[in-house]
Amino acid sequence: xxxxxxxxxxxxxxxxxxxxxxxxxxxxxxxxxxxxxxxxxxxxxxxxxxxxxxxxxxxxxxxxxxxxxxxxxxxxxxxxxxxxxxxxxxxxxxxxxxxxxxxxxxxxxxxxxxxxxxxxxxxxxxxxxxxxxxxxxxxxxxxxxxxxxxxxxxxxxxxxxxxxxxxxxxxxxxxxxxxxxxxxxxxxxxxxxxxxxxxxxxxxxxxxxxxxxxxxxxxxxxxxxxxxxxxxxxxxxxxxxxxxxxxxxxxx
Amino acid sequence: xxxxxxxxxxxxxxxxxxxxxxxxxxxxxxxxxxxxxxxxxxxxxxxxxxxxxxxxxxxxxxxxxxxxxxxxxxxxxxxxxxxxxxxxxxxxxxxxxxxxxxxxxxxxxxxxxxxxxxxxxxxxxxxxxxxxxxxxxxxxxxxxxxxxxxxxxxxxxxxxxxxxxxxxxxxxxxxxxxxxxxxxxxxxxxxxxxxxxxxxxxxxxxxxxxxxxxxxxxxxxxxxxxxxxxxxxxxxxxxxxxxxxxxxxxxxxxxxxxxxxxxxxxxxxxxxxxxxxxxxxxxxxxxxxxxxxxxxxxxxxxxxxxxxxxxxxxxxxxxxxxxxxxxxxxxxxxxxxxxxxxxxxxxxxxxxxxxxxxxxxxxxxxxxxxxxxxxxxxxxxxxxxxxxxxxxxxxxxxxxxxxxxxxxxxxxxxxxxxxxxxxxxxxxxxxxxxxxxxxxxxx
Numbered sequence: 302x303x304x305x306x307x308x309x310x311x312x313x314x315x316x317x318x319x320x321x322x323x324x325x326x327x328x329x330x331x332x333x334x335x336x337x338x339x340x341x342x343x344x345x346x347x348x349x350x351x352x353x354x355x356x357x358x359x360x361x362x363x364x365x366x367x368x369x370x371x372x373x374x375x376x377x378x379x380x381x382x383x384x385x386x387x388x389x390x391x392x393x394x395x396x397x398x399x400x401x402x403x404x405x406x407x408x409x410x411x412x413x414x415x416x417x418x419x420x421x422x423x424x425x426x427x428x429x430x431x432x433x434x435x436x437x438x439x440x441x442x443x444x445x446x447x448x449x450x451x452x453x454x455x456x457x458x459x460x461x462x463x464x465x466x467x468x469x470x471x472x473x474x475x476x477x478x479x480x481x482x483x484x485x486x487x488x489x490x491x492x493x494x495x496x497x498x499x500x501x502x503x504x505x506x507x508x509x510x511x512x513x514x515x516x517x518x519x520x521x522x523x524x525x526x527x528x529x530x531x532x533x534x535x536x537x538x539x540x541x542x543x544x545x546x547x548x549x550x551x552x553x
Numbered sequence: 554x555x556x557x558x559x560x561x562x563x564x565x566x567x568x569x570x571x572x573x574x575x576x577x578x579x580x581x582x583x584x585x586x587x588x589x590x591x592x593x594x595x596x597x598x599x600x601x602x603x604x605x606x607x608x609x610x611x612x613x614x615x616x617x618x619x620x621x622x623x624x625x626x627x628x629x630x631x632x633x634x635x636x637x638x639x640x641x642x643x644x645x646x647x648x649x650x651x652x653x654x655x656x657x658x659x660x661x662x663x664x665x666x667x668x669x670x671x672x673x674x675x676x677x678x679x680x681x682x683x684x685x686x687x688x689x690x691x692x693x694x695x696x697x698x699x700x701x702x703x704x705x706x707x708x709x710x711x712x713x714x715x716x717x718x719x720x721x722x723x724x725x726x727x728x729x730x731x732x733x734x735x736x737x738x739x740x741x742x743x744x745x746x747x748x749x750x751x752x753x754x755x756x757x758x759x760x761x762x763x764x765x766x767x768x769x770x771x772x773x774x775x776x777x778x779x780x781x782x783x784x785x786x787x788x789x790x791x792x793x794x795x796x797x798x799x800x801x802x803x804x805x806x807x808x809x810x811x812x813x814x815x816x817x818x819x820x821x822x823x824x825x826x827x828x829x830x831x832x833x834x835x836x837x838x839x840x841x842x843x844x845x846x847x848x849x850x851x852x853x854x855x856x857x858x859x860x861x862x863x864x865x866x867x868x869x870x871x872x873x874x875x876x877x878x879x880x881x882x883x884x885x886x887x888x889x890x891x892x893x894x895x896x897x898x899x900x901x902x903x904x905x906x907x908x909x910x911x912x913x914x915x916x917x918x919x920x921x922x923x924x925x926x927x928x929x930x931x932x933x934x935x936x937x938x939x940x941x942x943x944x945x946x947x948x949x950x951x952x953x954x955x956x957x958x959x960x961x962x963x964x965x966x967x968x969x970x971x972x973x974x975x976x977x978x979x980x981x982x983x984x985x986x987x988x989x990x991x992x993x994x995x996x
Binding site: 349350351352372373374376377378382383385388389391392393394398399402403404406407410442459463 | 944946
């Protein structure tokens with residue numbers, strides 16, 4: 302489903318990704334772990350199409366189509382979803398309006414009919430209840446006055462409503478206490494499906510106790526330096542990233 | 554003195570002076586009114602059209618912006634009246650009493666004067682001027698005297714018609730009054746309207762002014778507003794029109810003790826627009842809110858200028874102005890808060906924001922505080938900038954196309970000012986206009 306080939310990315314003229322390769326099949330959950338500054342968030346942003354993240358070489362193929370040529374909204378309509386590490390606050394745009402505009406824009410782009418108000422409200426209420434989000438909160442501006450945990454739950458709510466085919470989760474566990482981590486992870490796990498792939502980016506292993514990956518990659522200095530099963534995460538937890546930073550240094 | 558020396562009249566100034574001389578015998582009013590006009594015409598003659606050498610007009614140089622003055626509007630014909638039926642529609646389906654002026658003349662057959670509630674009187678300024686009236690004698694030109702304001706002098710010299718509204722002590726006018734000003738004549742013309750609204754102690758009213766125009770008109774409109782002690786007044790002004798419209802508006806309001814005055818100005822059209830507001834807080838403990846939202850495109854030039862004069866203690870005022878600028882438009886905001894020596898415990902805050910959607914647009918902000926009292930809280934803030942790219946990316950990453958993402962952010966931006974309108978129906982109607990403006994931009 303997702304193929305990243307020889308991806309080179311620069312940000313502000315600085316090269317961050319230096320030939321990254323990654324292949325994720327549908328139904329799989331891949332974890333990408335790595336030390337700070339290894340390029341994890343850069344990978345997330347370049348996949349979603351954030352301005353300023355320039356791919357100088359390589360490809361990102363989603364179902365065979367190169368998403369690098371697409372606008373962020375086109376990528377989203379094609380089924381790519383990024384759960385932000387730091388979800389933004391948008392005062393004045395009610396969460397409900399935001400969710401509905403997003404959902405209908407994607408449906409429109411895919412040639413599907415827009416949802417009626419009752420249909421939409423039913424969907425939102427059900428999805429919000431599962432994530433223990435009070436619907437009153439959704440009348441407020443997007444993420445305005447939300448705690449860190451509420452913002453992360455709101456990201457998963459968006460993911461649940463938009464039903465993407467490829468979910469990229471960027472440090473979704475950061476800023477979460479144990480209870481919130483459980484709610485968020487359960488929300489993510491409910492979305493696991495044979496037709497959907499996930500890329501879970503995290504610095505710490507603890508998220509992977511809840512969202513158990515099929516494959517674990519280690520990213521260091523802009524490249525995948527090791528790939529293994531879920532046990533690789535535990536190994537890293539014990540030994541740290543230092544060894545890979547050494548390997549990456551040798552490789553470059 | 555050299556300061557009084559004026560350069561040669563521009564064509565427009567000469568045409569306006571000639572128009573006054575040619576029409577003064579026919580303009581409404583008895584001898585007293587004629588003397589008022591004459592004095593104003595003499596002062597205009599000395600002042601000329603406002604220009605950049607006058608500090609208050611440095612961003613809106615009418616001498617440069619008005620190449621030629623259009624001839625004075627005549628009596629509206631059937632076609633102009635027919636077009637006026639479509640004017641004032643931006644208020645949506647709000648139920649309001651329509652009082653219609655076409656090309657500056659009151660049109661009774663388009664106006665609703667039936668079943669006026671007790672204490673409410675609505676008359677035509679032209680008729681009142683002709684007949685003479687103590688209310689007008691006592692207030693016209695006196696509510697907040699315009700010092701060295703050429704456009705107000707010109708309005709006084711050439712005023713044709715307008716509304717004279719009186720609301721008696723303690724009367725509550727439930728149904729909003731909608732003054733519909735339509736400059737809809739076939740030929741481009743100069744239109745001078747002047748209104749006076751006196752709201753006595755403890756009275757309550759919502760007043761909506763809407764200004765529409767067809768091509769080429771030059772409108773100079775003035776409203777004098779007396780807000781009595783403990784009165785509660787909402788004033789909403791909506792301006793739209795074609796890109797060659799010149800619209801100059803002066804609102805002069807005196808606010809009494811413990812009164813509430815909420816003003817809102819919504820600008821959606823016109824080529825050169827100046828909305829100047831002079832508010833004098835005469836009595837203690839009043840609450841004043843002046844808000845505004847402007848949406849500019851093309852080469853529009855829209856200037857919002859406020860002067861709020863605190864003459865009494867314990868008054869609170871709040872200003873929130875939001876301007877969205879696209880293409881090569883230019884937005885001007887000048888806000889001045891004056892706090893007189895005995896106006897202690899004044900609480901004044903002014904916020905103005907400009908959102909630039911194009912590199913060619915320009916926003917000028919000039920907030921001023923003149924404080925002569927020592928126990929006051931005054932503040933002002935001004936921001937101007939482009940849309941937040943990070944927010945836009947967040948919206949787009951959820952599948953919202955760029956133009957819609959920008960639209961949502963613009964709605965949020967002007968929403969802060971529009972929220973200040975108390976009438977929910979009108980608030981929604983204006984928000985719809987914002988959406989419609991954005992839709993046009995995207996198409």
